[in-house]
Amino acid sequence: MKVAVIGAGIAGLTCAFELHKAGVDVEVFERDATVGGRMNTRTKDGLAFDVGANFLIRAYQRVNALAGEMGVTLHRASPVAHRFYRDGVFHLMNFTSIRDIFRLDGLNLVSRFRFLAFAVKVRTAHAGLDFFDLGLASDDLNREDAYSYAVREVGQEFADYILDSFNSCMMFSRSTETSVAAFLSLFGMMADPAFDFSVMHAVGDMRAIPEALAEKMVVHRGCPVLAVEPQGGSWSLATQAGSSRFDRVVMAATPLAALKMLKSGPEGPAALLAQTRYASTINASFRVPMEALGRTHCFYVPYVENRVISEFTNESLKGEHTTHEGTSLVNVGLHEEAALRLLGEDDAKVFEVVRSELLGLNASLREVADRVTPYDLQRWPEAIPKYDCGQISRVKEFLREGQGREGLYLCGDYMNAPWIEGASRSGQKTARQLLRSLA
């Protein structure tokens, strides 16, 4: 039994590792020279920086377990604050425990009480939900968008400054494009006293876990798969080096890339890939003097306050290797709306627009404006999947009816839940489904 996994992001690597442990002959094909996909790290001009995902949280059970298995140490970046922007000021917005709701001084007292009451209600009424396994939510919760629901149930202020700002910061799209199921799963978890949203970093940075996983298996790096086609009961994979045959194929690339490869085969996978939507973003990093950076890790910028920047993070908190000659990085993510406008512009134009907005938002950076200089720019047409009502229902149906048909499997963050935890769990689930089909 030979299995090909296409894509060495965390989803594909987790899947391949589970298969490898079960004794399956598995080969991973990766387009890029490095593994990790949207979970990667580079070093430039003396500074190490994460490209794509830039932090883990304590509540990532699967990722924590993988790190342990790989011997990668995770450490808590502590104590750090998260803040959201309102009327010229960054206000505290931590979610390490339910008590933090009282400390949200950017919300009026009535909104804070409504938020608390809502969190407790969600916790009791929807105890079985899990943000990292969105398929657990019933179809009833997949009929309305999170924003409209939050305005009605908790209030406008909460919807704009907490929900929408969290959504735009972590997923780059608006909460009008997220389902109630995803919203309740997330806020229900946050209301659990055992839930821990503490920021975690890996020793060796984001690339450490994917690199350690790749060491354990056969991974063809710099080897894009050009075509995937069924051929007489097995699958043919074409690369620049020629074509090879596999009994099963796991496509663990993002939907646009997967669609390009899939030349024929059952209809279900192609239909799901074509209907899946991702939010786009651009990440612009700036080199800044250390004295302008405090202990705030993540700055959330609500759409109602600024339509260009959705968030920025202080990279200096990851350790000495992310600082150099008294400088470190501020990593800025854009709201999807601005990213779509700027994706086709040249780097200089994007840096100019983002720098001007950043200085407008952050007074400490404004004071050292002449030393806030462009460092790196990444365009992400497919940044994070949109977990709208349709996506969750379509994936559930596909997992019931289409996954594994004719030996073809789909895997990735869009198949389960967002972020590294959602992607890794998708990899684990896919491996289990495939192993069941062999039993």
Ligand SMILES: Cc1cc2nc3c(=O)[nH]c(=O)nc-3n(C[C@H](O)[C@H](O)[C@H](O)COP(=O)(O)OP(=O)(O)OC[C@H]3O[C@@H](n4cnc5c(N)ncnc54)[C@H](O)[C@@H]3O)c2cc1C
């Ligand atoms: C800017 C940004 C910030 C983020 N921040 C965070 C964060 O702080 N924390 C967090 O948990 N998550 C974050 N995420 C989300 C997280 O990075 C992703 O959800 C997760 O890494 C997705 O993993 P994946 O394996 O599903 O996909 P990917 O990582 O995209 O992996 C797909 C792989 O397929 C490969 N591939 C594509 N085409 C081919 C081909 N033809 N042949 C072979 N290989 C191919 C790609 O090169 C890639 O390696 C962020 C994402 C972005 C873009």
